[in-house]
Amino acid sequence: MTRWIVIASWLVASAVSAQTTSYDDLVQSRFVHCAFYKSYDIDRATGDRIMVEGRSDTLTHFQRIDDRHARQITTRIAGSRNVAVLRTSRYLHFVDDLGGFYLLTTIYACLDRDARTGTCVTYGAMQSRHFDSRVLFDPDTVYESIRDVSEPGFCDHSFIGVREAARELGLVAENGVQVRITGNVALNTEEMVTVARGAVLGIAFSLAAVGILLWTALRSAHLVVSAVLALLVSLIWTAGFAAAAVGHVNVVSVTFAVLIIGLGVDFGIHFGMRYAELVRADGDHGEALAEASRSVGVSLVLCGITTAMGFYVFVPT
Helix, strand or coil: CCCEEECHHHHCCHHHHHHHCCCHHHHHCCEEEEEECCCCEECCCCCCEEEECCCCCEEEEEECCCCCEEEEEECCEEEEEEEEEEECCCCEEEEEECCCCEEEEEEEEEEEECCCCCCEEEEEEEEEEECCHHHHCCHHHHHHHHHHHCEEEEEECCCCCHHHHHHHCCCCHHHCCCCCCCCHHHHHHHHHHHHHHHHHHHHHHHHHHHHHHHHHHHCCHHHHHHHHHHHHHHHHHHHHHHHHHCCCCCCCHHHHHHHHHHHHHHHHHHHHHHHHHHHHHHCCHHHHHHHHHHHHHHHHHHHHHHHHHHHHHHCCC
């Protein structure tokens, strides 16, 4: 069932809520899942600004949270990263330092509480990207200065303590009982973990397999290293384009890295084998490099353009 999170009623009181919201349960949770949107939807019946669960543009997952650090998995970046946790009197910030470029996730208020226990289960959040290094020591000021241009979202921790409670009650496999967690938060968490693990393992395995194939074909350490370096550069360029043009990846689109390695190595093999052939015939490395560029370079560029066009099918994902 689609769930709407209404914004209008608590936007006005967000400043007061930020001062009184306790983030203890959130920090103590083993898993926190957040969804962010490029913009709000509008409820046609009431005119309220809303966020529709399941239609988010970016997903971010935090685990192993303590007073200073957390482990972050996000569809913006392949793999998992350690991020700083900065807790102030008003907000809870997660800061990912990407070499002077910062991904800031700020939790600012409680949106929804459990009717029975009063525990906050859904928090209002904002996510932004910027170059302001003040975020490391004065995150409140940075957040408030860019709040209006940040991406809105929400965070929840619906299955806080479920496994611990099951063990305390004896609901374990040894007693013939299995407790499983399902629902949107659990499924999104599994998706995030799959993205992180799958991307890293897939890239590592693909590069290893390609390295063996290149050595078998070329029998030259210099050519193998050159081809692998070219693949790594293409991965970096493609990831940069995806971050700038799309902004996030998911389980489907993250596979582009493995495809680039598998398809891109063909160009290195063609060029490398032509270069090696010319070197064996003439012995002049400079002339062999120039002639290889003239003879197969143009066709490889055309093939590269058509291959790049094919990767645009990942944009809708």
